[in-house]
Structure formats: structure tokens, C-alpha cells
Amino acid sequence: MTAINVVVNGKSYTREVEPRLLLVDFIRDTLSLTGTNIACDTSQCGACTIHLDGQAVKSCTVLAVQADGSTLTTIEGLANGKLHPMQQAFWDQHGLQCGYCTPGMIMAAAKLVEENPEITEAEIRHGLEGNLCRCTGYQNIVAAVAQAAKA
Amino acid sequence: MTQALVGTSVKRKEDPRFIQGRGKYVANLQLPEMAYIAVKRSPYAHARIEAIDTRAAEAMAGVLAIFTGQELIDSGVGKLPCGWVVPGCKVPTRWPVVPVGDKVRHVGDSVAVVVATSPYIAEDAVEAIEVSYTPFAAVTDAKRAMQPGQPVLHDDIPNNLSYTWALGDRPTIEQALSASAHVIKLDLTNQRLIPNAMEPRAAVAQWNAATEEMTLWTTSQNPHPIRLLLSAFTLGIPEHKLRVISPDVGGGFGSKIFHYPEEIITPWVARKINRPVKWVASRSESFVTDSHGRDHVTHAELGLDAEGHITALLVETWADHGAYLSTFAPLIPTAFYHCLLSGLYKIPLIYGITYATLTNTVPVDAYRGAGRPEAAYVVERLIDLAARKLDLDPIAFRRHNFIQPEEFPYQTPVAMLYDSGDYNRLFDKAQELSSYSELVAAREAARAQGRLVGIGVSGCIEASGPAPSKVAGALGSAVGFWESSIVRVHPSGKVSVLTGSHTHGQGHETAFAQIVADQLGVPMEDIEVIHGDTAAIPFGMGTYGSRSMAVGGSAIVKSAEKVRKKMLKIAAHQLEAAEEDLTYDFNGGGVYVKGSPSQKKSFFDLSLGAYTAHNLPDGLEPGLEEQAFYDPANFTFPNSAHICQVEIDRATGEVSVQKYYAVDDVGNVINPMLVDGQIVGGIAQGIGQALWEYGAYDESGQLLSGTFMDYAMPRADVMPAIHTARTVTPSPHNPLGVKGAGEMGTIAATVAVAHAVMDALAPLGIRHLDMPFTAEKVWSAIQEAA
Amino acid sequence: MYPSKFDYVRAQSVEEAVERTSSHSNAKLLAGGHSLIPALKLRLAQPDLLVDLGRIAALKGISRHNGTVSVGALTTHATCAASDDLPKVWSEAAGLIGDPQVRNRGTVGGNIAHADPASDLPTVLIALGAQIHVQGTAGSRAIPADEFFVDLFTTSLEEGEIITRVEVPAESNQGSAYTKVFNPASRYAILGVAAQVAIAGGVCRQLRVAAGGSTPKAIRAHHVEAALQGQPLNDTTIQHAAAAIAEDLGEEVIGDMYASAAYRRSIAAQIAARALSAAAARAR
Structure with missing residues (x-):
């Protein structure tokens, strides 16, 4: 297990993760932010797109450990008081x-x-x-x- | 009655949760102590399982249990049933998990079930299970499957022929064809498609050992029939102890109608280990387990007399059902296919026959349109070739053979009684919308420059809103096709609408609320539509076949009418007036004295009064909740005229759809925005079939297009802008006057694009190509023609 | 689809990464992960150790000096697509790799180390005569792109060697272009042709052409180049020269369900002609 720290939707999280854990599973299962969906396993569909350090990325093709120290925004964090x-x-x-x-x-x-x-x-x-x-x-x-x- | 909301593009009530990531999909469920299932699947298309060694997998940390097929069978789990058995149909045995000693019959067939503390560990264990197989030769071609000497999938079904189904009198039709001035003959295929709803299938099950009740969350278009099948045939937990919930469902297009093995395995395991259990398909798994669509091979002949009138039609089809009969498979290439072969046309004589075969492929069942696109494609390809043969404009030739407005209801020779339509008006509008004559002129100019530009026309009909239950029963259905609803007015005057229909993207929460808002005169925000939970809703039949508005919506209208009737009774008593002197207030709810709006009982007063029961007429039950079951009198018959333009890159054969115009008659429209959304989305799937999509198997039974890397889904940058318009001929037999809107886009677009491609290639002398019109296929045809 | 288990270290320097990978029998380097992670998920790759290069700042960015453009191995395709320093053919091709999200993560070094025959970048690098700089236990060396790609998913990288940067000559008076035929499902190249040309005195003076997507590794189109060198650039000469690409592709052409080998071989001349025409139009 590897400790990672990420800021997701403005909130800081430190968690122990397996190196093989995909970022999308970290978001959905570890942090229970299930708004980010999974619809393929070949990086084609984009259902899992989030913002990682200000860029749109497919979170199924990033390891959670790669995101250590990063700032993430998921669909749950896009609205700011009112809808984006x-x-x-x-x-x-x-x-x-x-x-x-x-x-x-x-x-x-x-x-x-x-x-x-x-x-x-x-x-x-x-x-x-x-x-x-x-x-x-x-x-x-x-x-x-x-x-x-x-x- | 005023129609304040029906007919307007009300924004969707369900959207705020989806756009904020709060969709309630099955895969999002997290329960304490949840365990995870992964399924070991066959890499072979056809093989006998000799032995399964689970020792290494069982020894892995985090693995809770591993089950093989025999354990399920020994515990009483039943075979997967077929819900539509046509006469003479041989139903092959299908176990949820294939037991040792039996055969796997397609790549992806279930072999063993792993339960572990995480999905990652479950997959590790799946990899560690050793299965020894004796592989056999496979057959993957519908027509070849029934020839002698081919591999046989099921010992009790020789020649792999599940059934033969015919409609009409062959000698009569053959005689009419031989007497015809012209006969158009065509051999075609309608290729296998893979539905690919964006949400992969999933199931979560929770067993309550105290009450012995099972709750199953499953990605289904129809949770009630799934509960029935689980109770009566497969899982064996009785209906009153089994709750099936389909929360938000991320698309289906037919593929989530059917009863799947994982829906049995998941609750079975949950009870066995007494823990909540989750199974979620990976996309790769979806490709080899979700039922596929289409896959017909057809020979057809169309006769014409000297005046260009159609005389007769003969259609012979080999339909591939895959390795087993999926839940409704036999409906698709029979009643949903041959009964639509009259199209928009007066065809006096029609004969159709289907040979339904079994092959070493994923089972084939309903996919958007389900039989009707296959029928439309056959009829329309022949019509287009006939127009070409007679050197007539394709629209002019169609008009020459249309059923005329005054001929409705129109009895076709293939059982269907068309409800209403005006095909001339439909095409008037399509020609106007597309500036058809200018399109034709532009094509001629492009051709003069040597460019390969084509215009495609389609005129399609479908039978939507299945179905009168009596008719369904006579045709082989194991269930009825009515729909149920409850309109529940709460004491505070808020309204819950319970429906057995189940949205998987169509917008029921909005459209049904619009209906009830108009029916009861209450605001949209006071109405909540509830669906997808067998514990909340009386028995229902679900959503498919473009039936929800025509059947489910009609049931809701009936419930609302009953609520108004009861309110009138209560108001009459309280206002001390005769019911016939009162009128319902559709603009604000409640009841008032005709001509004297101030003498009124408000919706709130009547709602509360129904529950306090302090002042009800003698004999009237308290409460304000009305249930209705609506069994449709007939199908509805939406129809369409689509026109598109394509251009082919001569150097590569790549086809681009440049212009697309769609005019649809779906009867009355509840929400134009939603209807347009259905039509346009359907068109994308139709274009996908015409140009790219293909569930291709090699001869050994390996699926060649088993991921999005190989199965080409339409993307934003290859879709044209689509222009839509409508004509309206209300359906005369349901209270809303609506027809189905969910499938027509797909049915019509496949044909329109096919015709545009063929039109572009016609100057080269190319008469017919089979879909998909991949760049290489088109390019090769161009080279051969040159 | 989940990866099998592995250990993970984040390298702080190229030297550390070299040390880690060369001392381990089944280690893989992780850059952007957009070739490796899909392979891990499908369990086509099952390394015991991943050495993450992702935070080595020295490997990122594009710089130009003395007529050479140097691209760090960890530079993303999105950065390349937006670059004015790179030859047009590279930025154009980079913008056609995958999709925006993939381009935000996928890196130059990761892409070419994977040596996917359907990838766009190897074709471009061969056309540009790129030098691929690598560092290993034995020190650094530069490998010409022509020699870097060996076969399907095979490069001339030695065990423990890490790509540090790619150098190409800066574009001055040349014009260049990349023409791609997409696989309609994967969006990878069925065929891609990269061309760079300079015109002097009304004739083609300097020409480099490469093709990829259809062969086990991207190839230099020497026959096309020879046919056009010294010729005026017009439709006739371009069509004539482009037809020679069939000889360059050779016998080992790949086929799949969307595009057979015969089809790819046949359309190559037209695609080459389009790339040449576009490059010529951009030459000054």
C-alpha cells in the first residue's frame, strides 16, 4: 500500500491505496464520489473524464498513485453554489x-x-x-x- | 379541458441529478460488508468443460468462495426460460453457469463464479482458475448452421434449427410473382449489431436472513418481468419475498429487457454467503454477454405490374439466434418482422418465412427496432431498386404505391391493421424540409464534376406499443403486454404517479408528469413519477418497443380519470350539488359549480377531505388513489420520411453523411423536445449500422469486434446536423392519440443512408452492397465497377 | 478490467529510474500511462514493478536552439499539438492522436517506447529524421528514428534504457504535413503519411516521406522521395511519385476487419499524394 494525498473538489484526502488502484475506482469506491462513471476498459468512451490539475483526463487510465499531490475536480465539484x-x-x-x-x-x-x-x-x-x-x-x-x- | 403542458417542451425533471453526478445507477450502490462477483468465462466458442480446478484461486487472500454451475443446479436454480415460444420452437437448455461435463457454446459463456472482498481480487482469482476444455469446431453463420455436417450446439436440436415460422401462402405468391411484369430480386444481409448502452449491466443483491427477503438491484428495462422470471423459473425465491429494483438505467436499446445469468447468480450468492454482493460488467464482458441484435440473411422478391404497382412480395430469412434463445428472441424475426413487410405500401400478397438457427455466438434478441428495422430494410431496398428499374424518382414511385389516407384503418395481408397515417403529407413535408428538388439538382451538378454524391430516401413504418395481450398470447408470448399505473393523491395534494413503465433515458419523469399535470390541473413540481421498484409499483411490463407513452401513458390517463371521478363525487357531496352540475378545474385543480367558479372545492381540500373522511358520501371509500391497467386495442403505427445526402471519397471509399432530414409521424406529441431527442438519437444508431457497426465473428467463433477499439461507435465528429419535423395523424385507439417514437429514427436512418450510398454508386453500375458500408467495401466496389 | 498487482516507485531522477529498472527483472517504466495502463488492465502486461517517471521535470517541455528542436520524453501530445516550435507535421499529427483527454496524458517518450504500429508519432519522427536520445547504465546515446523502431511493439532500446528527449531539425523554409486515415473504431491510423519538403528554384530540393499504420513499423518512403527529388511540384509529379509508395510499403502490410492489407496498399498512393500536396503548399 502507498499513501497518497489528493485534493478533490476542494477537500483534502489522505488514503492508503494499492499501487494498481485506478484513479476512477479511487474516486468512486474509496471516496464514494460515484458521479464519475465507467463505461469501457479501453480508454475510448470518456465517461470517467475528470479534471486532474486543471486538465481533462480519463481517470480510468490513471493510477491513483500517479495523482498523489494533485488537485482533482469531479462532476460533483463542478457547480459552485449554482450550476456550472x-x-x-x-x-x-x-x-x-x-x-x-x-x-x-x-x-x-x-x-x-x-x-x-x-x-x-x-x-x-x-x-x-x-x-x-x-x-x-x-x-x-x-x-x-x-x-x-x-x- | 385545457392542455397547458402536454405538447410543450418542458425541460426534464430528472436532469438536475444527472448533470450533477447524482444519478442512481446500480454500480453506484455501496453496502456494508459488500462482496464482489467476477465470472470466469469461456475463451472458446464451442467446447466441453472437462474439469475446473479452483484450488489456486480459492487459496488467494480475499477470495470468499468459488462456485461452479453444478452447485447452482443442485441448489434448485432453474434453466433460463424463453418468454416467447412460437409453434414448434425447440428451446435449448441454458444454465446460468455451464456445469462441468456440459458444453460452453459461445465465447463469454459462464463457467465459474468468484466471490471476493474486492473486484480486483475477484479478477485475480478468475485468472487463477484452471479450466480444461475439449474444444469443438464452431459454426457462426446463420445459413450454414442448418446445413448437414455442421457442428451441432445442442444434441436435442438437430441441424441447429430452433424453429421455422411462415406467414402467407407460398404457391399463391410465387404464382403472382411469375405473372408480374417485373420481379426485383435481392439477396442481402442485415449484419449483427452490438447494442452498447453506455452503462454496462450490473447487479447488486442483499439478503435479509431475518425476513427471508431478497432485494435485487439490476440494470433492467422491466424489473417486474425479471422478478417473475426469477421467481417462477430460475432463482426460485417467490415473488412476495423478492424485490427487484431498477434505479436509473443508463441506456438499454433492448439489451436490458432480457433475463441474464448474472441476475440469477448475484442474489443466489448473496443468500449463500449472507452478504450483500455486487457484480458489474466490464465493457469487454458486455460485448460477449449482452444480447446482440439483427443478424439476418435474406432472399427477397418483389413483383410489379406493368403500371408499376406492387403485386407480391416473397421474403425468406435465416435469422441467427446465437447459442441460446434469449428471453424474447423468437418474437423478433417472426411477428415483429414479417408482419411489417407491407411497409407504407399496398402489397396485395406477401409470403414470409424465417429459419431460426443456433450458432456459436452471443444470443441475438431485440435491439432498437427489433425485427421492424430488418423488415423496413428489406421492403425499402426492394422499393428503391424497383424505382431504379422503372427509372422513376424514388419518392414518386413510393407515392404511386402508398396506402391512401382514406384507406385507414388499413388491413395488411400480414396481420397488422394500420391505425392511421397520411404518407403523402409526410413526404410533402420531407420534400419541403430538405428542399428535395434542389438537393437533386446539386447532386446532378456534383456528378457532372465526377463526384460521388448520393441522395437516399426512406419511407418506413413500424408497429410500436406492444401489444394487445390476446394477440401476444396467440403469437407465443408467455406474458401480457398491458401496463399498470397508480395515481396517488396525498392528503396534502401532492401527487405520486406509479408506473410499470421504466425509463432508461426517455424522460418518463417529465413526460408522464406533464400528462398528469394536465389531467389534474396541478403544477409539475407537485408531481413525482415513481418507477422501477417492484415493491412500490403494482405489476408492470416495462419499457421497450416504443410502448411507454402509448401503453404506460394511457394507463396513467385512466388512473387520473378515476381520480377526477372520485373528486367529483366528494365535491358533489360537500357542495350539495349534482355531479352533472359540477366541472373539474383543469387549470388549478379541484371542482366547482358550472358557471359559478367561486363555489369550489380546491384540489387541496378534496385531497385532504378524502383522507380525513369526515365528510364523504355514504359508501365511498376514504383515500384518493386510483389504479388502472391499460391493455392496448392495437399497436400504433408511426411512420417516417427521411432524406439524406452522402458523399464518397473516391480515393479511400470513406462515406460522409452531409445532410439529414427527418419527418416523423408519431401521432400526438407530449413533449416535442423529448421526441426530437429520441428521433435524433435513433438516427445516430441507424447511421452507425449503415456505415460502421458490425459484430463480426471469425469462423472459430471469436468475436473480432469485442471492444470499442474494434466496434465502431458513432462519435460527435462523424454525425451530421439533423433537421427534424413532424406530421401528426393521431392514433385513434389510445386516449392520448400517441404513437411510439423511440425506434423510428434507427429504422429509417439505416435505410436512408444505405440508399444514399447506393445512389452515389449507381452511376458506376453498382446495384447493392451489404452494410456496413466501410471505406474498404465501398472502395472495392468502385474498383470492381471501373 | 483491473491491473494485476505490482510494486510502485516514483523516480526522482533519470539516474534513479535507470537504476531501479535495470536492477529489477520485471520492471516497466510509467510515463503518461496511456499505452501501458490499458495493457495492464487487459493484463497483457503484468510487471512486478512500475517505475514512475511522471515527476521528473527535466524530461518535460519543448526547447529550440541552433536549428534544433528538443522535445522532452514526458512532453504530452497536447503540448506538441499546440507548439509553434515543432515542425508542422509533428504538431498536426499530435493533434490527431487519440482525443483531447488522451493527448493531455499521453507522452512522446511513452508513445514511441510502446512502438504501436498504428501510432502516428513514429511515422512523423522517421519523416523528420529525429534523433532519439536515451540514457542507460552504460551512459547516453542517440538513436536515429530509422533505427529506433524495429518491429511490432519492438524498439532498439536496451534493458534499462530510458528515452530522455527527441531532437528534430527545426523547420525553416520547409513545408510539412501529416495525412491520416482513421480506423473508425479506435481512431488509430489505418495509414498515416508524413511528408516534409523544401522547394528551391521551383523544384523539390529536400524531401522526406514516411508512412505508418500499415506496416509492422513505420517506414521511410525512399521510392517516393527518389521519384520527386529535383522535380517541380505539381499534381502530375506528385501523383507519379506517390504511386511509388507501394514499393516502400513492401510485402508486410497489416490488415484488420476495417481495412485489409490490399486496401491499405491500394489507397496509400492517394494518401501520400495528399500529404505531399499539403506539405508543398506549406513550403516557402
Whole structure:
């Protein structure tokens, strides 16, 4: 076991973890933050996307020990008193159906817009290539990201 | 009655929890002392299990127990049943875990069950279990499976033929075809698809040793039927001691209808070790255990007379059911397929036959559309080829053969009685929406430059909202297909709506609340929709076949009507007025005297009064809660006109969908935003089938597309912008006038894209290719044509 | 899907990492983890020890001096994609690797050490004539990209050797481009062609072309280069030269369910032509 310290959604945690523990399992099982979902095992789907030291990453492809000393934001920590503009936009634009890909999609999209506020529709579509959704056909997700970019 | 909310795009009530990471998915459950299950699975498609050595695995720290199939059987666990048995159907034996001495029949078949203190340890133990197999040759092709000399999966099912199902009189149809001026013949495949709901299947079980009650949380579209199957056939815990909960379900598309082995194993283990137990599928596991879809091989012939009218249709299909019959498998290539072969058209004579075979592959069952996409694809491919043969515009040729508005209800020769429709108006709108003539002109201009641009048209129908229970029973169903509901008005005037339908993304919590808000005149925020829990809700049938609004919604309307009736009775008594002199206030709830709105009993007063029971009419029971069961009189028949444009990169064969227009008639619309969401999402799955998706097996029975690295899911950057519109012909036989909306997008898009690709290739003389139209397939066809 | 058990150490320096890995019989180096962790989860890799390079600051970043661009082994693809110092072909290809989240974690060193034949970066490095600097128990050396990639998932790295940086000549008057045909499922390359060209006196003066994704290792397209060297750059000469790529690909072309070997071989000329045209258009 290895001790790690992380700040997640503004709160500091020190935990003993097995080196092989995936960051996503640390978040979901050790910290009981189950908003971050798992939908594949080949780093393709993006359901587990979180922010690690300010960057969108797939937490299924990071070991918890690699995150030692890092600052993480998960979907539970995105809203700050009120909904984040990306959350609001997903609601307004019907950007979700079953909701399972939604946390990862919102976390990925929030970074896209932060890094490129003037984002075009084509850039949104390209920027979401690491996130799979089986319900929406992406159309309303793209609309949501466009709305949030303007917010 | 005023319609304040029905018909408007109310934002979803369920979204705040999803967008904040508070979804209640099964895999999120954490219970004290929880143990974790992992399943040892067969790497072989066809092999006998000779022995299983679990010693090394059992010795690992953290491993609690390992079980093999015989232990489950010895304890009384039953075979997985088939819930739809057509005449003459041979149902193969399927155990939840294959016992030693028996055969595994597809890669992924269950061999042993590990229980451990963590999922990581469980997987370590799975790896440490040694299984010795005697492998056999496999068969993975539906048509080849029934030929002599092929490997036989089940000793009691020779030739791997589970059943043959036919509808119509073959000699009559063959005679009509031979008398026809033109006969269009086509051999096609409708490839195997893998549903891939984003949430992998999961199960959590908790045994209460004190009360001897089991609670099972499972990722199901229909928890009540799962409880019934567990009680009556597999697990053996009686229904009154078994609670099945499906909380938020992360997509299903059919794949979460069925009764799966892990749903039996998990509660069985929980009782055995008296600890809560969790099983969560990895995506790799999902690929080889979730039921697949489609997988038809078909020969079809369409006859035309000299005037271009359709004379007859003959369809012969080999349907691959995989290694076992999944819960509703025999419904799909029979009633849900052949009964839709009339499409939007007047076809006087239709004959269809299906040979349903078993192969060394994952079982095949309903996937979005389920039989109806396969039917639409056959009919529409023939229609498109017929138009081409007669050198007619594809829309003009369709119009020439449409069932006309005045002919509804329309009895097809394949059992279905179409409820309503206006296909000319549908296509008028589609042509307008897509600026069809300009599209055609642009295509001609592109062709003149040597570009491979194509326009695809589809005109599809489906039968949604299954089903009149009598009809289902006659066709082989083991269950009825009504839906139940309770509208419970609490003493404070807040409303709980309990429904046996179960959302897995459709937005029931919003749409059903809209209905009740209008029915009772109360605000949306005072209404809560409750679903997915057998302890809370009377028996229900769940969500599939685009049935929730037409059947579940109709049951809710009936319950609400009963509530209003009772409120009228109470108000009449308290206002000392005759019921016929009173009217229900749909704008604020409550009851008032006609023409005198101030003489009123409010919704709150009547609700509270029903429970205080201080002043009720003699003989009226206290309380304000009404249950209804709604058994549909017929299917509903949504229909669609989709038009799209593709361009093919001549150098690589890559197809891009550039424009997409969808006009759908789903009857009355409760929430346009939700309906558009269903249509557009469905279109993505249809485009996926047409261009990329393929559950491919090699001859040894290995799944070649067993991860997202190999199974191509549509992504945001390959999807076009989709333009939607609607025409409305209400269904005349349900109280909401609605038709299903969940599957049409998928059904129509596969066809539209296929036709656009074929149209792009038509100048090269290419008549037909099978899906998916991968770059290589298209490129090769171009080279061969050149 | 979970990794099997392993021990873990975080190296503070390259020297420590070299020492740790070379003294252990079944150790793996961990950089961004985007090749290794998927392999661990599928249990295709089962090391006893992971040596994490992730915090060695000296291995990160892009610097340019004296006509050379040096890219630290731990530099992410996202950093490369956003770089103006790198040759265009590299930044362009980096932006097509995986997806934004993968590019945020995946590193140059991790990518090339994995030597996935479907990866984009080896093709680019061969086209650019990159020098791959490594450090091991015997000291440091530089391996030309042409010699670094040996076979499927095989490099010329010796036991205990660690990639420290990759050097390429800075782009001045050349133009370069990367053209990729995507596997529709994995988004890896079915075929990728990287080209860099300089034009002088109206003709092609300096040309390097490489192809990957279709062969066990990325290859230099010598036949294409020879056919175009000294020629004016127009559609005809480019098409003619690009057709020679079939000879460069040789007999060992890979096939899968989305793209057979024959298909890849056949479309290669058109993809090469697109890369050459794009590179030529960017040359000054």
C-alpha cells in the first residue's frame, strides 16, 4: 500500500491505496464520489473524464498513485453554489437522455470551452471525439456546448 | 379541458441529478460488508468443460468462495426460460453457469463464479482458475448452421434449427410473382449489431436472513418481468419475498429487457454467503454477454405490374439466434418482422418465412427496432431498386404505391391493421424540409464534376406499443403486454404517479408528469413519477418497443380519470350539488359549480377531505388513489420520411453523411423536445449500422469486434446536423392519440443512408452492397465497377 | 478490467529510474500511462514493478536552439499539438492522436517506447529524421528514428534504457504535413503519411516521406522521395511519385476487419499524394 494525498473538489484526502488502484475506482469506491462513471476498459468512451490539475483526463487510465499531490475536480465539484454554465446548458438543450455519459461529457466539454471560448461547431464535434454517447446522436450535446461557450 | 403542458417542451425533471453526478445507477450502490462477483468465462466458442480446478484461486487472500454451475443446479436454480415460444420452437437448455461435463457454446459463456472482498481480487482469482476444455469446431453463420455436417450446439436440436415460422401462402405468391411484369430480386444481409448502452449491466443483491427477503438491484428495462422470471423459473425465491429494483438505467436499446445469468447468480450468492454482493460488467464482458441484435440473411422478391404497382412480395430469412434463445428472441424475426413487410405500401400478397438457427455466438434478441428495422430494410431496398428499374424518382414511385389516407384503418395481408397515417403529407413535408428538388439538382451538378454524391430516401413504418395481450398470447408470448399505473393523491395534494413503465433515458419523469399535470390541473413540481421498484409499483411490463407513452401513458390517463371521478363525487357531496352540475378545474385543480367558479372545492381540500373522511358520501371509500391497467386495442403505427445526402471519397471509399432530414409521424406529441431527442438519437444508431457497426465473428467463433477499439461507435465528429419535423395523424385507439417514437429514427436512418450510398454508386453500375458500408467495401466496389 | 498487482516507485531522477529498472527483472517504466495502463488492465502486461517517471521535470517541455528542436520524453501530445516550435507535421499529427483527454496524458517518450504500429508519432519522427536520445547504465546515446523502431511493439532500446528527449531539425523554409486515415473504431491510423519538403528554384530540393499504420513499423518512403527529388511540384509529379509508395510499403502490410492489407496498399498512393500536396503548399 502507498499513501497518497489528493485534493478533490476542494477537500483534502489522505488514503492508503494499492499501487494498481485506478484513479476512477479511487474516486468512486474509496471516496464514494460515484458521479464519475465507467463505461469501457479501453480508454475510448470518456465517461470517467475528470479534471486532474486543471486538465481533462480519463481517470480510468490513471493510477491513483500517479495523482498523489494533485488537485482533482469531479462532476460533483463542478457547480459552485449554482450550476456550472455547462451543466445548465446540458439541461437547457436536452443534452442528455440516460445520463450515464453525461458527467464525463460535461467535464470534457467544460475544458474545451475554457481553452477555446470562440469554439466553432466543428471544433466542438472534434473536441468531443473522446466521449461516447449512445442516446443523443450528439446533436443536443453540441448545442449545449455552444450555449455554454456563449455564457 | 385545457392542455397547458402536454405538447410543450418542458425541460426534464430528472436532469438536475444527472448533470450533477447524482444519478442512481446500480454500480453506484455501496453496502456494508459488500462482496464482489467476477465470472470466469469461456475463451472458446464451442467446447466441453472437462474439469475446473479452483484450488489456486480459492487459496488467494480475499477470495470468499468459488462456485461452479453444478452447485447452482443442485441448489434448485432453474434453466433460463424463453418468454416467447412460437409453434414448434425447440428451446435449448441454458444454465446460468455451464456445469462441468456440459458444453460452453459461445465465447463469454459462464463457467465459474468468484466471490471476493474486492473486484480486483475477484479478477485475480478468475485468472487463477484452471479450466480444461475439449474444444469443438464452431459454426457462426446463420445459413450454414442448418446445413448437414455442421457442428451441432445442442444434441436435442438437430441441424441447429430452433424453429421455422411462415406467414402467407407460398404457391399463391410465387404464382403472382411469375405473372408480374417485373420481379426485383435481392439477396442481402442485415449484419449483427452490438447494442452498447453506455452503462454496462450490473447487479447488486442483499439478503435479509431475518425476513427471508431478497432485494435485487439490476440494470433492467422491466424489473417486474425479471422478478417473475426469477421467481417462477430460475432463482426460485417467490415473488412476495423478492424485490427487484431498477434505479436509473443508463441506456438499454433492448439489451436490458432480457433475463441474464448474472441476475440469477448475484442474489443466489448473496443468500449463500449472507452478504450483500455486487457484480458489474466490464465493457469487454458486455460485448460477449449482452444480447446482440439483427443478424439476418435474406432472399427477397418483389413483383410489379406493368403500371408499376406492387403485386407480391416473397421474403425468406435465416435469422441467427446465437447459442441460446434469449428471453424474447423468437418474437423478433417472426411477428415483429414479417408482419411489417407491407411497409407504407399496398402489397396485395406477401409470403414470409424465417429459419431460426443456433450458432456459436452471443444470443441475438431485440435491439432498437427489433425485427421492424430488418423488415423496413428489406421492403425499402426492394422499393428503391424497383424505382431504379422503372427509372422513376424514388419518392414518386413510393407515392404511386402508398396506402391512401382514406384507406385507414388499413388491413395488411400480414396481420397488422394500420391505425392511421397520411404518407403523402409526410413526404410533402420531407420534400419541403430538405428542399428535395434542389438537393437533386446539386447532386446532378456534383456528378457532372465526377463526384460521388448520393441522395437516399426512406419511407418506413413500424408497429410500436406492444401489444394487445390476446394477440401476444396467440403469437407465443408467455406474458401480457398491458401496463399498470397508480395515481396517488396525498392528503396534502401532492401527487405520486406509479408506473410499470421504466425509463432508461426517455424522460418518463417529465413526460408522464406533464400528462398528469394536465389531467389534474396541478403544477409539475407537485408531481413525482415513481418507477422501477417492484415493491412500490403494482405489476408492470416495462419499457421497450416504443410502448411507454402509448401503453404506460394511457394507463396513467385512466388512473387520473378515476381520480377526477372520485373528486367529483366528494365535491358533489360537500357542495350539495349534482355531479352533472359540477366541472373539474383543469387549470388549478379541484371542482366547482358550472358557471359559478367561486363555489369550489380546491384540489387541496378534496385531497385532504378524502383522507380525513369526515365528510364523504355514504359508501365511498376514504383515500384518493386510483389504479388502472391499460391493455392496448392495437399497436400504433408511426411512420417516417427521411432524406439524406452522402458523399464518397473516391480515393479511400470513406462515406460522409452531409445532410439529414427527418419527418416523423408519431401521432400526438407530449413533449416535442423529448421526441426530437429520441428521433435524433435513433438516427445516430441507424447511421452507425449503415456505415460502421458490425459484430463480426471469425469462423472459430471469436468475436473480432469485442471492444470499442474494434466496434465502431458513432462519435460527435462523424454525425451530421439533423433537421427534424413532424406530421401528426393521431392514433385513434389510445386516449392520448400517441404513437411510439423511440425506434423510428434507427429504422429509417439505416435505410436512408444505405440508399444514399447506393445512389452515389449507381452511376458506376453498382446495384447493392451489404452494410456496413466501410471505406474498404465501398472502395472495392468502385474498383470492381471501373 | 483491473491491473494485476505490482510494486510502485516514483523516480526522482533519470539516474534513479535507470537504476531501479535495470536492477529489477520485471520492471516497466510509467510515463503518461496511456499505452501501458490499458495493457495492464487487459493484463497483457503484468510487471512486478512500475517505475514512475511522471515527476521528473527535466524530461518535460519543448526547447529550440541552433536549428534544433528538443522535445522532452514526458512532453504530452497536447503540448506538441499546440507548439509553434515543432515542425508542422509533428504538431498536426499530435493533434490527431487519440482525443483531447488522451493527448493531455499521453507522452512522446511513452508513445514511441510502446512502438504501436498504428501510432502516428513514429511515422512523423522517421519523416523528420529525429534523433532519439536515451540514457542507460552504460551512459547516453542517440538513436536515429530509422533505427529506433524495429518491429511490432519492438524498439532498439536496451534493458534499462530510458528515452530522455527527441531532437528534430527545426523547420525553416520547409513545408510539412501529416495525412491520416482513421480506423473508425479506435481512431488509430489505418495509414498515416508524413511528408516534409523544401522547394528551391521551383523544384523539390529536400524531401522526406514516411508512412505508418500499415506496416509492422513505420517506414521511410525512399521510392517516393527518389521519384520527386529535383522535380517541380505539381499534381502530375506528385501523383507519379506517390504511386511509388507501394514499393516502400513492401510485402508486410497489416490488415484488420476495417481495412485489409490490399486496401491499405491500394489507397496509400492517394494518401501520400495528399500529404505531399499539403506539405508543398506549406513550403516557402
